[in-house]
Amino acid sequence: MRSATFARRMALVKKWGFSPVSLDKLYEQHQAGQYNKNTLVITIDDGWAAIEQGMLPTLKKFGFNATLYLSTYFVFNQRPIFKLSCFYLFWKHKRPFIMANNSCLKPYTDAKELTVHQLLQLSAQLGSASEQTILLELAACFGEDIQRWPQTGKFMFLTPEKVSELAEQGLAIELHTHRHKFSELNLQDAAVEITNNRAYISQLTGKNPQHFCYPSGEYHSEQLNILNELNIKTATTTENELVNKRRGLLTLPRLVDSDRVSELEFEAELTGVMTLLRAAVATFKRGDR
Template sequence: MKTVILTLCQWFGLFSLAKKMTARRPRILCYHGISVDDEYQFSPGVFMRSSTFARRMALLAKWGYKPVSLDELYRQNQAGQYGKNTLVVTIDDGWAAIEHGMLPALKKYNFNATLYLSSYFVINQRPVFKLSCYYLFWKYQGPFTLAANSCLTPYTRLQQLTVNDVLALAAELGSAYEQPILAELAAYFGEDLASWQHSGKLMFLTPEKVTALAARGLAIELHTHRHKFSELNLTDAQTELINNQRYITQLTGKKAQHFCFPRGEYQQQQLDLLTQQQLKTATTTENELVSKHDHLLTLPRLVDNDKVSDLEFEAELTGVMTLLRSATSLLKRGG
């Protein structure tokens, strides 16, 4: 039904009309990682095929968009009015495969882009533990049968473990156990972690790659050190920001001035921490166009992923979906 409605809107020229009506509402696009294998099937909200991303960038170029930096977005805000058709491309986390899966398309069209980097996973070069566990159990449909010499045997009476059992034990035992546990899981299910590290599967960029990409013009901004924020108290949240800033400065030689909330979540009182750090903007994952009334520290983004069709992408980008959501909200209030 959604496809039919959007197709009709497109046929009747509503896409073009919506684009004109929302021309001064900036679009901030949100991307995450690039799939090197079947990750886009496992978690399409996080991992996109490089072909999908390349097609999206081609569509932006075709439709006349020229992505600008977050600094330019901030400048427009401070000038009192956003420019027409302002668009920003942002990438969350720092997954290794973005280098070969996103940068070529960005370079082809000379597009600006920002990477919100979680520095812990860059400094600690190994597959991201929690996501890797979920991936292995998804792919091989568990359960995980413990060997007699398993590092987990002394800590559980269970013989067969689900992914939740494994993650609960890992949380209890601490991060030092994560790599041995993942190595056991990979061996049990027949996966080669060395090949993962070679291909960048479920891995983050190396420190050297971050430095090189920053030198090539990719803006590197804050995403906390360990991808934790909303669940933390103010002291720990501040530590996350300080550590993240320290590592980014070491890697790029620049002080980051923009922030992205992990998972788009925050506590209201945490916004003061961003002000104290003199940050210019912060973004969420609220799926919407930017309004002149939006606070610079809680900006919405259009979250793109591999399950979104080109038609849906265009509907979001032109503002059709924004207008439809507004109309639906008015009807509900009127009812």
């Protein structure tokens, strides 16, 4: 999402009289059995460095509370995010990766050039330790100077120092797993992901995070027991819908926004018009049966 888009979104939130609150406040309202009609929670996923310039000035301008669901691995391991960097480079240069004779991938394939999907398949076989070497080769092939990316924050996460600073300024930092992995893990490993994530966030903020966002919105029903055992108050999905008091706190929907969503569509979601339309369509389909 471009910063200008985000600014227009926040202006619409203000226009319609919503009062952004913390997840703790949302939890309190749910426990009381009634949400205030102007309640809204602004959530930001992952922890990209770009949010500092792209979102936080607008939030401060309007005086809005917000929550960052933070994956902590790349906060403490500062390097460009591999998969997204690969997609970006292939998208920008619109041609395959032609391997040099001394490429680290040569021993593992007979191909002379690779698409982004072929490259990612090979890198998955080699493991994360090879990612930075592959990315440097890819950048050299495309003539891209990625050595400057950490300075500009391109495809980088916030630094530990910046996370601490933003938390002191009032940005709520909550759970998103340590390595952005959850649904694909067994119960024990999934619990470890949250436990590690919580420990790192506590180290950075001095607070005990109790709200969770499923990476990519994906989970299995048996994993909900993990959240109860870890005293998680709320957990957010990527299901596009409004929250209501009948919905369980560990499968909260939300309005998933991006530049692909038109302003009219966003406003219709915000005001509940899209919720009514979806309900009407569902009722019509049931009637057709």
